[in-house]
Amino acid sequence: SQQGEEDPQALSIQEGENATMNCSYKTSINNLQWYRQNSGRGLVHLILIRSNEREKHSGRLRVTLDTSKKSSSLLITASRAADTASYFCATDADGNNRLAFGKGNQVVVIP
Amino acid sequence: DGGITQSPKYLFRKEGQNVTLSCEQNLNHDAMYWYRQDPGQGLRLIYYSQIVNDFQKGDIAEGYSVSREKKESFPLTVTSAQKNPTAFYLCASSRTRDRFHQPQHFGDGTRLSIL
Numbered sequence: 558s559q560q561g562e563e564d565p566q567a568l569s570i571q572e573g574e575n576a577t578m579n580c581s582y583k584t585s586i587n588n589l590q591w592y593r594q595n596s597g598r599g600l601v602h603l604i605l606i607r608s609n610e611r612e613k614h615s616g617r618l619r620v621t622l623d624t625s626k627k628s629s630s631l632l633i634t635a636s637r638a639a640d641t642a643s644y645f646c647a648t649d650a651d652g653n654n655r656l657a658f659g660k661g662n663q664v665v666v667i668p
Numbered sequence: 669d670g671g672i673t674q675s676p677k678y679l680f681r682k683e684g685q686n687v688t689l690s691c692e693q694n695l696n697h698d699a700m701y702w703y704r705q706d707p708g709q710g711l712r713l714i715y716y717s718q719i720v721n722d723f724q725k726g727d728i729a730e731g732y733s734v735s736r737e738k739k740e741s742f743p744l745t746v747t748s749a750q751k752n753p754t755a756f757y758l759c760a761s762s763r764t765r766d767r768f769h770q771p772q773h774f775g776d777g778t779r780l781s782i783l
Contacts, residue, residue: 607769655726
């Protein structure tokens, strides 16, 4: 069942700016994951954050998780044209790695 | 390099025809998944398999069938009962050791259209 819901749905920024996307969910989770999808391609895993973690970093990516508000954010710092893609959050509610995906955020980085 | 291979990249189906989408992985992953993606939408789970010779229905299994006879392979058949099969189909795999926190690895998809 669909659970993740990203906000905003579409984002257009200049190269070098930061991009922030939010994701909300409805039920308790085991972990939350962010994926990137380039046009016409498969998804690429970016970061997994467990329910007992509050923040995680990977390179220019920063993910936060607030389980009390049932929300997560993905921050891309110093964006590049190559960051142009759709970004999806996905939640694992029961630890069976059965993911529920949001509808995605389309990010366009203008050179 | 290890990865997931989906074939064909594009597939066309005639009315009343069954078609099979291939998914092969050499990552030695136990779990495999099939998703459907419609334009501007997220992924919806069709079927998944945690181990060879076992699989479970996902959220939208009607009109689809799968088999898991080998660890490396998880083919998806889109049957004639699926009345709206036009979509982008994605296959994924993951480890199950410490299964609570495993990312999924995706193939590059098969785009299915109706003739």
